Amino acid sequence: MKNSFVYKYLSLRNSESLGRFLTTMAALIAIVSTITIVVFISLKGLSTFTTNGVSLKEFLFSTNWLPDRPLAEGGPQVGVLAFIIGSLVVSMLAVLVSAPLSIACAVFIVEIAPYWGQRFLQPAIELLAGIPSVVYGYIGLSVLVPFIRDNIGGLGFSVLAGFLVLSVMILPTIVSMLIDSLKSLPRDYKEASLALGSTRWQAIRLVLIPAARSGLVTGIVLGLARAFGEALAVQMVIGNTRVMPTSILDPVITLTSAITMDMGNTPMGSLWNNALWSMGLLLLIMSFIFILIVRYGVRRGGISR
Amino acid sequence: MTQSKISVKNLNMYYGDFHALKNVNLEVEANQVTALIGPSGCGKSTFLRVLNRMNDLIEGVKVEGSVLLDGCDIYRPEEDVVNLRKRIGMVFQRPNPFPMSVYDNIAYGPRIHGIKDKRKLDEIVEKSLRAAVIWDEVQDRLYKSAIGLSGGQQQRICIARLLAVEPEVLLMDEPTSALDPLATMKIEELIQALKKEYTIIIVTHNMQQAARVSDVTAFFLTGDLLEYGKTDTIFTKPTDKRTEDYITGRFG
Numbered sequence: 061m062k063n064s065f066v067y068k069y070l071s072l073r074n075s076e077s078l079g080r081f082l083t084t085m086a087a088l089i090a091i092v093s094t095i096t097i098v099v100f101i102s103l104k105g106l107s108t109f110t111t112n113g114v115s116l117k118e119f120l121f122s123t124n125w126l127p128d129r130p131l132a133e134g135g136p137q138v139g140v141l142a143f144i145i146g147s148l149v150v151s152m153l154a155v156l157v158s159a160p161l162s163i164a165c166a167v168f169i170v171e172i173a174p175y176w177g178q179r180f181l182q183p184a185i186e187l188l189a190g191i192p193s194v195v196y197g198y199i200g201l202s203v204l205v206p207f208i209r210d211n212i213g214g215l216g217f218s219v220l221a222g223f224l225v226l227s228v229m230i231l232p233t234i235v236s237m238l239i240d241s242l243k244s245l246p247r248d249y250k251e252a253s254l255a256l257g258s259t260r261w262q263a264i265r266l267v268l269i270p271a272a273r274s275g276l277v278t279g280i281v282l283g284l285a286r287a288f289g290e291a292l293a294v295q296m297v298i299g300n301t302r303v304m305p306t307s308i309l310d311p312v313i314t315l316t317s318a319i320t321m322d323m324g325n326t327p328m329g330s331l332w333n334n335a336l337w338s339m340g341l342l343l344l345i346m347s348f349i350f351i352l353i354v355r356y357g358v359r360r361g362g363i364s365r
Numbered sequence: 366m367t368q369s370k371i372s373v374k375n376l377n378m379y380y381g382d383f384h385a386l387k388n389v390n391l392e393v394e395a396n397q398v399t400a401l402i403g404p405s406g407c408g409k410s411t412f413l414r415v416l417n418r419m420n421d422l423i424e425g426v427k428v429e430g431s432v433l434l435d436g437c438d439i440y441r442p443e444e445d446v447v448n449l450r451k452r453i454g455m456v457f458q459r460p461n462p463f464p465m466s467v468y469d470n471i472a473y474g475p476r477i478h479g480i481k482d483k484r485k486l487d488e489i490v491e492k493s494l495r496a497a498v499i500w501d502e503v504q505d506r507l508y509k510s511a512i513g514l515s516g517g518q519q520q521r522i523c524i525a526r527l528l529a530v531e532p533e534v535l536l537m538d539e540p541t542s543a544l545d546p547l548a549t550m551k552i553e554e555l556i557q558a559l560k561k562e563y564t565i566i567i568v569t570h571n572m573q574q575a576a577r578v579s580d581v582t583a584f585f586l587t588g589d590l591l592e593y594g595k596t597d598t599i600f601t602k603p604t605d606k607r608t609e610d611y612i613t614g615r616f617g
Contacts, residue, residue, distance in 0.1 A: 248461035252523070255417060256474040256530055257451030266477065271464045 098344065105341025108334040114138055119338060125302045127332035138335040140315070142304050144342070147314040149305070150219060150294065151287035154226035158234055159280055163269065165231070166238035171250075171264055182239070189232035197296030200225040205297055214309030217299030222312065225293050230283035237282065241275020242268060278354050285350035289343060291316035315339045368436055370395040370534065370564045371416065376430035378408075378415060380423070385411050387588045388430075393534075393581075398556060398565045400579035400596065402572065404611065407585040409568045413536050416566065417453040418446050434534075451478065454532035458539045460519035462511035462526070467494075467503050470511045470522055474530035489529050497525035498555055517548025524555065535559065537567040541574065553578050572612055576600050584608045 108114050122139025129136050165185060169177030200221055209216030249271060253263035269276070291314075299311025300321055313321075319336050326333040371393040378386040386408050393399050401409040411420070418439065420426045431438045439449055451474075462470050471490040480486060490507070494500040499521040503514070511522050520540060527535065537556070541549040556565060556578050569575050575582055576596060583593035584605075592599065592608045603609045610616055 246459075246461060248457055248459060249463060251419065251422070251455075252457065252461045252463070252526075253473070254422070255419065255450055255455035255457075256477070256527065257447050257449075258474075258477045259447055262477050266473070267463050 101337065101341050101344055104334065104337035106338070108138065108331065108338040112331045112334055114331070114335075119335070120144070123304060127326075127335060136331050138331065138338075140318070140335070140339055140342075142302055143313055143315045143318045143339065145304060146219075146298075146312040147288055147316070150222040150226060150298065150312065150314055151284055153219070153223035153308070154230060154287045155234075155280055155284050157223060157227035158230050158283060159276075161227075162231055162234035162238055162279065162283075163276070165235045166242055167264055167269070169235075169239055170242040171260075171268065185232050185235050188228065189236075193229065193290060193293040194296075196225050196229055197293035200293060200297040208309070212309065214307075215299060215311060217297060217311045219298065219305050219308040219310060219312045221297040222294050222314075223308075225297055226287045226290060229290060229293065230286050233283045233286055234276075234279035237275045237279030238272060241272040241278075244275075245271050277357075281350050281353050285347050288346055288350070289316060291320050295320055315343055369393055369433075370435065371566075372433040372436075374431045374433070376412075376415065376428070376432065378411065378420070378429070379427045381425040385588055386415070389590045391583060391590060391593060393564060393566060395564045396560055396562070397580040398560050398567060398578050399581045399583060400575035401566065401568045401583050401585060402570075402575050402611070403585035403591075404616065405570075406587075408588040409583075409585045410538055412585065413455075413538055413566060413568050416534070416536055417450050417455055418444075419450075419455065421446065451530050452532055453534040453536060454527040454530065456520070456523055456527060456535065456537040456540045459543050460516055460523055462514070462519050462522045464510065464512055466508045467511045467514075467522060468507040470526050471529050474526060478530060493525040493529040494522075496528050496559070497521045498551065498558070499525060515548070517544050517551060520544060520548070520552060521555065524552075524559075528559075532563070534564045534566065537565065539568050539570060542570060549574070572600075572614075584611065586611070 108119065109116055118137070118139055120139075121141055122137065123141045124137045124139045125142065126137045165181065169182050204221045204224060205216035205218075207216075208214065208218060208221055212220070245268060249267050250263050253267045254260070258266070294314055295317035298313065298317065300313045300317055301311045302313055302318070305312040319339055322332070323336055326336065369392040371391075373389055373391040373393075376386055376389040377384070389412065401412060403409050414420045415428060416432060416439075420428070428440055432440060434449070434452070438444070463473065465473075468490055471493050472486045475486060475489050480489070491500065494503060499518060502518060503522070506513075511519060514522065520543075524535075524540075541552050544552065553574065556567065559565060560580075567575075567578065579596045581593065582596045582599040584591045584599065584603075586607060592603060592605045599608065600612060603612065
């Protein structure tokens with residue numbers, strides 16, 4: 061009797077330690093790959109400054125992107141300001157277009173027409189998230205670019221085309237965050253507002269949307285992060301010229317598209333190649349910042365108690 | 366004969382096929398506290414929500430009969446529901462201040478009704494908070510979130526928020542059921558003070574509360590208004606056996 065109890069106890073212990081082992085391994089793999097990727101990109105990215113001796117200031121604040129300039133003419137220079145500005149402008153404009161649309165969609169789905177909205181509109185918006193970015197780029201290239209060229213002006217490959225494509229791509233991100241946030245509000249808020257003699261619109265605008273603002277900010281930051289990191293679709297429609305844009309009809313280049321454009325053509329270890337890694341590092345840092353904002357900024361920026 | 370503040374005549378209400386209120390007739394006098402009592406699901410909260418047309422929000426609700434406020438049917442097709450709800454305010458079971466500052470909570474009502482002048486708003490906020498006997502507790506933290514207050518304080522904030530729109534009738538849907546005894550006592554004292562200026566209808570599960578605060582008591586059972594009259598009479602010599610059984614705690 062006693063033996064069988066011990067046996068059972070031990071076998072339970074064994075299965076428990078096996079499960080523990082498996083989950084720990086899985087967790088370790090995730091942690092190790094994150095750390096190695098970060099270390100690898102950092103080493104590669106920092107070599108521009110350590111091995112090639114480019115100053116951080118020049119890298120970040122110069123618009124001269126001349127990685128193959130011969131020494132006789134002053135040597136190569138890698139200033140990525142134009143790329144940074146391009147990325148920022150395109151992503152922020154995308155959010156500017158997408159955020160109001162998302163608010164409208166989320167309010168429609170949660171408050172105005174829950175039946176219709178949750179049955180048709182919400183799945184439709186979620187499908188948008190599943191469309192591969194190359195398809196977005198392709199549609200942008202074959203519909204949006206010619207449309208802009210013929211009807212608005214310029215080459216068609218432009219900031220405008222870039223942020224319009226992006227704004228559709230990030231719509232689902234912002235909408236789903238907002239939907240969750242609106243749904244989590246107590247039903248009482250709306251009723252309390254109506255019971256004070258507000259219209260439904262006043263309740264939505266003055267109580268529900270402000271109460272859901274943490275979801276809105278989270279959605280916007282995540283959308284911004286997605287827009288910032290998107291490469292393919294953007295690259296296909298923005299023209300990729302390495303100069304500062306002066307209007308939204310000008311072609312532009314972003315950090316991501318600059319990397320994808322050049323990465324196949326440069327020898328490993330060259331300044332040019334290292335500079336691309338530095339841009340990758342910059343993207344990584346930016347996305348860390350976005351994640352930090354979501355994790356700490358939003359919570360603190362929420363309702364102070 | 367003086368006109369009742371609210372006069373309910375042959376009221377029937379249905380949720381789809383469910384007959385929730387059956388031929389209810391009730392007169393509510395001004396400046397009195399009317400308590401609605403009865404077991405869960407008897408229709409007392411439903412009845413309360415008929416009075417400010419809160420049931421309009423629910424699909425499949427049908428109301429028959431008439432509800433007169435100062436002699437005017439609130440179920441007329443041309444009735445302005447928004448204005449009606451301004452006249453008949455409501456306090457909910459769970460305290461539900463908005464997730465904004467105390468000040469903004471109180472100023473919300475006046476603002477949506479078009480008052481923008483800062484000095485006027487300040488005045489209304491202070492007056493309403495004083496009327497709800499919470500001014501002393503929150504005057505130092507007017508600009509902090511109302512969510513940080515205790516449940517009882519939150520409920521008084523909700524009452525103050527309501528008073529700020531100057532309603533005529535206050536509907537209270539079990540306003541103390543989520544509160545501790547001390548907070549409950551404060552709300553009850555407040556109700557006594559408020560009835561000088563307002564007509565109050567309160568739904569309660571608590572017999573003692575009904576006995577303490579109300580002038581008139583109405584007893585609901587499965588959608589019927591079984592009995593209503595002076596609270597003293599209802600609690601001492603009810604005419605219906607079922608009322609007596611409920612009040613003495615034999616069921617419910």
